[in-house]
Amino acid sequence: MKIVLLDGYELNKDLDWSVLQALGDVIFYDRTAVDDHAEILDKIKNADIVLTHKTPLDEAVLSKASQLKYIGIMGTGYDVVDIDSAHKKNIIVTNIPTYASDAVAQFTFSLLLEVTGQVGLHNQLVHKDKWSEGPDFTFWDKPLFELKGKTLGLIGYGHIAQKVAKIAHAFSMSVIFYNHRPKQVDNDWVKQVSLDELLKQSDVISLHVIQMPETINLINKTTIDQMKNSVIVLNTARGKLVNEIDMADALNNDQVYAFATDVVQKEPIISNNPLLKAKNCYITPHIAWAPLETRERLLDITVENLKSYLDDKPVNVVS
Structure with missing residues (x-):
């Protein structure tokens, strides 16, 4: 199972990602150009699971991501994903409502x-x-x-x-x-x-x-x-x-x-x-979410969301 994290720079600095790596073949990207459809698609085209923090996944990208089954939004807001397009492709989308x-x-x-x-x-x-x-x-x-x-x-x-x-x-x-x-x-x-x-x-x-x-x-x-x-x-x-x-x-x-x-x-x-x-x-530069304890909680819930999906019992699903 191929898992792609599109924008982990802010999170990668000081967190232990071994819990996520235990679930599949994980490819980490520090950053992905948010306005470059070709770059986004190139990174996710063979992915089963995509994790995104701020990288947008719109209809133009989702329509060509043939293997994609699950999107984990690493945050509360879900405007970064075209939810209607994801649902049309039967892609499960989850978020993290209360971590911060x-x-x-x-x-x-x-x-x-x-x-x-x-x-x-x-x-x-x-x-x-x-x-x-x-x-x-x-x-x-x-x-x-x-x-x-x-x-x-x-x-x-x-x-x-x-x-x-x-x-x-x-x-x-x-x-x-x-x-x-x-x-x-x-x-x-x-x-x-x-x-x-x-x-x-x-x-x-x-x-x-x-x-x-x-x-x-x-x-x-x-x-x-x-x-x-x-x-x-x-x-x-x-x-x-x-x-x-x-x-x-x-x-x-x-x-x-x-x-x-x-x-x-x-x-x-x-x-x-x-x-x-x-x-x-x-x-201030969008740092309200950034305390170490908060980001650790974010990672923990991201992993739990993914585990629940893999167990066919998805939680925190954006509907």
């Missing part, structure tokens, strides 16, 4: 605390002698904010958002959420509201929905116009949820106080991305 929930929730608050606490900035200034050369016992170069009493609005209320909600509650924030369908809540400190109400009420807005046609550019000029001018917007979901031109304009015009994101529309980021020159914009 704790890490991403933690990172979401890391972004928020950076915006409100300015730890990075003031650490740099201290190391540049601004404190030692100053006359006072303290100084600050940017506003600092308490989270207590502020309203956090969560767009989407899946596993990650629910963990973020619990952290926010521990910081004495009010928590509201919008979900495209009603969600049962088991406490009295979180409230479901309409999207319009969330946009109007929130001091902080955090995105936790998957990328699909109806969520692309969800945050745009129209939705930004409904927000408070003091709002902080966080994105640890998908870059295409935010219209980057509209967000940059809103930041530069003081219509949004700050935007902190771990994702952008085109990754790696392109040099002319408007967010790079926008005021109060914080960008």
